[in-house]
Amino acid sequence: MSLQLIASRLQENFSTGFVKAVEWRGDLAVTVTRDRLHEVAQFLHDDPAMDFDYIVHVSSVDWPDDEERFEVVYEFYSIRKRQRIRLKARVPESDCIVDSLTDLWKGADFMEREVYDMMGIRFRHHPDLRRILMPDDYTEGYPLRKDFPLRGKGWRDTFEFLDETAR
Amino acid sequence: MAFEDQRTTVYKIDPAHPGSETLPTLRTEELLLNMGPQHPATHGVLKVVLELEGERLVKSTPVLGYLHRGVEKLAEDGTYHQFIPHTDRLDYVCAMYNNFAYCRAVEKLMNIIVPDRAEYLRTIVAEVQRIIGHQFWLGTQALDIGAMTVFFYCFRDREILMDWFDELCGARLTTSWYRIGGVERDFTSSLLDKLKQFLDYFPPKIDEYMVFLETNRIWVGRTKGVAIISAEDAVSFGLSGPTLRGSGVDYDLRKAQPYSAYPKCEFSVPLGKNGDTYDRYWIRVQEFYESVKIIRQCLEQMPAGPIMADVPSVTLPPKQRVFTNLESMIQQFKLFSQGFDAPPGEIYCGTEAHKGELGFYIVSTGGGKPYRLKIRAPSFIHMGAFDHMSRGYMISDAVTIFGTYDIVMGECDR
Numbered sequence: 316m317s318l319q320l321i322a323s324r325l326q327e328n329f330s331t332g333f334v335k336a337v338e339w340r341g342d343l344a345v346t347v348t349r350d351r352l353h354e355v356a357q358f359l360h361d362d363p364a365m366d367f368d369y370i371v372h373v374s375s376v377d378w379p380d381d382e383e384r385f386e387v388v389y390e391f392y393s394i395r396k397r398q399r400i401r402l403k404a405r406v407p408e409s410d411c412i413v414d415s416l417t418d419l420w421k422g423a424d425f426m427e428r429e430v431y432d433m434m435g436i437r438f439r440h441h442p443d444l445r446r447i448l449m450p451d452d453y454t455e456g457y458p459l460r461k462d463f464p465l466r467g468k469g470w471r472d473t474f475e476f477l478d479e480t481a482r
Numbered sequence: 483m484a485f486e487d488q489r490t491t492v493y494k495i496d497p498a499h500p501g502s503e504t505l506p507t508l509r510t511e512e513l514l515l516n517m518g519p520q521h522p523a524t525h526g527v528l529k530v531v532l533e534l535e536g537e538r539l540v541k542s543t544p545v546l547g548y549l550h551r552g553v554e555k556l557a558e559d560g561t562y563h564q565f566i567p568h569t570d571r572l573d574y575v576c577a578m579y580n581n582f583a584y585c586r587a588v589e590k591l592m593n594i595i596v597p598d599r600a601e602y603l604r605t606i607v608a609e610v611q612r613i614i615g616h617q618f619w620l621g622t623q624a625l626d627i628g629a630m631t632v633f634f635y636c637f638r639d640r641e642i643l644m645d646w647f648d649e650l651c652g653a654r655l656t657t658s659w660y661r662i663g664g665v666e667r668d669f670t671s672s673l674l675d676k677l678k679q680f681l682d683y684f685p686p687k688i689d690e691y692m693v694f695l696e697t698n699r700i701w702v703g704r705t706k707g708v709a710i711i712s713a714e715d716a717v718s719f720g721l722s723g724p725t726l727r728g729s730g731v732d733y734d735l736r737k738a739q740p741y742s743a744y745p746k747c748e749f750s751v752p753l754g755k756n757g758d759t760y761d762r763y764w765i766r767v768q769e770f771y772e773s774v775k776i777i778r779q780c781l782e783q784m785p786a787g788p789i790m791a792d793v794p795s796v797t798l799p800p801k802q803r804v805f806t807n808l809e810s811m812i813q814q815f816k817l818f819s820q821g822f823d824a825p826p827g828e829i830y831c832g833t834e835a836h837k838g839e840l841g842f843y844i845v846s847t848g849g850g851k852p853y854r855l856k857i858r859a860p861s862f863i864h865m866g867a868f869d870h871m872s873r874g875y876m877i878s879d880a881v882t883i884f885g886t887y888d889i890v891m892g893e894c895d896r
Contacts, residue, residue, distance in 0.1 A: 340590055340593065340827065344828065369717050369733070371720065371832065371841065371858060372830075372858040374856040376845050377854075388843070388856075390830055394717060394731060394733050401828075401830065420719075420720065421715065421719045421867075421870070422719040422720030422721075422863055422867070425865065425866030446547075447546055448546055448550040448895055449550070458555055463555075465558060465559050
């Protein structure tokens with residue numbers, strides 16, 4: 316099934332939740348509203364013509380200037396059909412939660428935990444939503460958000476300079 | 483699964499069993515055991531909290547992040563060219579394949595076509611790296627289980643290729659030989675001779691490794707039927723590489739989405755049947771032969787020509803010219819200080835590294851630095867299946883199960 320056909324079938328079946336489909340450099344990226352994300356994912360997983368049985372990665376992007384600040388990105392692959400799709404949904408900062416897809420793909424467990432750890436997006440019905448790479452008691456925020464400092468927090472500047480040559 | 487039932491019940495005391503009433507009532511509780519963070523079998527720094535019932539694993543919880551260095555955040559601070567050395571430090575035993583996967587992703591973003599000769603050079607070095615990776619895996623996995631000899635044999639042969647890398651790019655581990663749009667330098671005649679010598683030398687040695695392991699009853703007993711995962715579960719967990727193919731799933735990106743010089747080579751993808759540790763070992767050993775086959779074909783077919791795409795706004799000038807030619811000097815300087823202007827958009831590009839699918843998801847908003855760069859690390863995803871695969875096995879099998887993934891924590895924690 317060609318990428319255009321996948322996109323148009325999704326648009327037919329989910330007329331209310333479908334936001335847009337973009338094809339660029341041979342990758343198809345479909346954006347849906349977050350309340351229908353789980354339904355769309357279930358359709359992609361279960362429909363025999365889609366058959367996306369393999370989860371490639373779960374990722375997230377921070378767009379601080381946008382109204383709905385975060386973007387959750389899922390990438391699926393179909394081993395039998397050899398096709399690939401990227402499914403995205405926008406999440407606002409005030410209500411930073413989406414439905415977990417762990418019931419469809421078991422591998423989503425660790426991948427969603429990483430997104431939670433790095434970007435602070437929570438996943439509803441996730442069996443074990445804890446930090447995974449950062450320590451459990453880490454309270455300084457979510458490292459991959461754009462407001463997390465990229466070049467240190469300035470505490471290095473406060474170090475006293477010791478002149479070794481003056482001793 | 484009948485096998486699983488047998489495994490979990492056979493060691494329990496049956497209350498209906500005659501004589502069991504004479505046993506004193508034992509207080510039973512599950513024991514929590516920390517394995518790691520410092521443990522030689524975890525190949526890095528990894529802690530696993532094991533819940534034990536006797537010597538059986540009831541549940542295991544991996545605690546990751548001891549080697550987390552924030553590579554994805556670092557990527558947002560540097561230009562695309564500057565990120566290549568960071569990729570060396572992901573999977574630090576197989577840096578070449580990380581470079582390869584990253585460069586391919588950026589080339590997809592920039593829509594660059596790599597010249598033919600460079601594609602062949604890339605494929606040859608990637609396959610040499612696959613041999614090194616599997617040798618490293620084979621040696622350390624056998625060592626973890628207690629078979630020591632094969633470790634020395636693997637590392638003896640690995641050393642030849644490490645020296646070969648040294649001659650190729652000046653480094654043994656942190657290679658950074660791949661460049662966006664091509665490779666850093668061509669093979670010399672001495673490198674070609676050494677590689678051809680190795681191809682003749684190596685196949686008999688593979689048989690040697692196999693004899694050492696397959697005649698070792700302890701090793702066979704500890705790998706056959708251990709850490710079985712069904713094909714459905716392996717796919718659902720997103721496993722890749724030999725860990726997935728061990729369960730009989732035919733998914734190899736070199737065949738599914740052919741790239742570089744792979745479509746021009748003939749090779750087969752070995753598949754397992756039982757999905758146990760032994761099958762995954764067998765696949766890796768068969769891949770030795772396939773890699774040798776691919777390298778031989780590439781050496782025969784390799785055309786002459788440039789080794790770097792000619793896109794001056796993106797690719798680097800040849801190093802010789804940088805020191806003698808003013809324009810090349812400026813080109814090099816601008817590319818490293820400002821980077822090239824990437825078009826806004828997003829791509830995902832997966833590459834079949836020897837551990838599994840190593841992918842890069844890059845979001846660009848224009849400019850010289852990636853807006854977001856996500857690394858799909860096979861080791862991390864394989865650890866997600868650890869609990870599922872270890873339940874019901876003995877505590878000593880935990881080491882075998884780490885080993886079977888070919889896990890490297892630098893890549894897992896990034």
